[in-house]
Amino acid sequence: MAYLDNIQTFVRVFELGNMSAAARDLRISAAVASSRISQLEDHLGVRLFQRTTRLLNATEQGNTFYKGALKILEAVEEAEADINDITRSPRGTLYVAAPLGVGQTFIAPAVPKFHETYPLINIRLRLSDRKLDLAAEGLDAAFFLGVPQDSNLRIRKIADCPRLLCASPRYIEKRGMPTSSDELKTDAHDCLNLRYPGAPEFQWPLQTPEGTKRVTVSGPYETDHGEILTNWALEGYGIILKPVFEVAEHLASGRLVPVLEHEPPLPIQLACLYMHRRRQDPKARLFIDFMVEHITANIAT
Incomplete structure (x- = not known):
C-alpha cells in the first residue's frame, strides 16, 4: 500500500503542480507528500520533478510515468469496484x-x-x-x-431549471423598471454578471415575441461567486439573471422582484x-x- 500511496501522491502533485496543494487535497502534510515523492524517485532511479523555490515542473520521465500511473490507479479502482459489487x-x-x-x-x-x-x-x-x-x-x-x-x-x-431576471425594489425605485430587453444594452441599467477566467462575453438569452434574443449586457461589477452576485442585487446595485431555485426565498419575501417577465431567460x-x-x-x-x-x-x- 505504501507504494500505491506514493503513486497517488505523485499523480496529485503532477495534476495540481504544487506539493502543498496536493498534500491538502490528500489530507496529509507537505512533508509526507515530499517524502513519498522522494521514495518514488529513489525506487525508480529517476528525477520526476524539477524543484525550485517557486516552481515544480515535471521532468520528461515524470510526464511518461504520469500516463502509466493513471492506468495503475484506474486498474486498482476497477478491482475495488468489482469487490464492492460482490460484497454489496x-x-x-x-x-x-x-x-x-x-x-x-x-x-x-x-x-x-x-x-x-x-x-x-x-x-x-x-x-x-x-x-x-x-x-x-x-x-x-x-x-x-x-x-x-x-x-x-x-x-x-x-x-x-427555469431562470428569471430580478432586482431589488430599491434598484427599481432608483433606476426604473425596464420595459424592453433593449434597455439592458444601454447605460440606463446595470447588469451584474457571473464571470470566471476563460468565460465568454456576457449574453443573456431571452425569449421575446420575435424569438430568442441574445442580449449583450454589462455593468460596473462582476464576480466568480454566485452568492456575492445575489447579495449585490439585494443591496440594490443591479439586475441579475438567476435560476429560480437560487432566489426563490428572496422573491417570496419581496427583497427581489422579477424584471422583464414578458421576456424571460431560457431555462438552463x-x-x-x-x-x-x-x-x-x-x-x-x-x-x-x-x-x-x-x-x-x-x-x-
Missing part, C-alpha cells in the same frame, strides 16, 4: 463538486442523508462557480449548470458530469443516483 458494501472516498447555488440548495443538505445510507462512503464536497477540470482536480463527479464543452466527459441530465440545464471509464465506480453511481432522485423531488417543490 461500496466504500471509499468520493470527490464531488457543484456550483454554489446548486450545492447549497440541493447537494449539501443531502450529503448526510447519503452517508447515513452508505456509511462506508466518505464525501469530499467542493463548491465553486468557476469552471472545473474533473481529471486535473481528481473529481469523481461534478454537477453543472449549462452545456459542457468537454466531449470526453459523460453527462447525465437532471432537469431544465442542470446535469452531472463524470469521467469516461470502461466501468463506472459503484460508489459514484450510487451517489449520482441518490442525488438525481433528491434533486428531482425537490426542484419541483
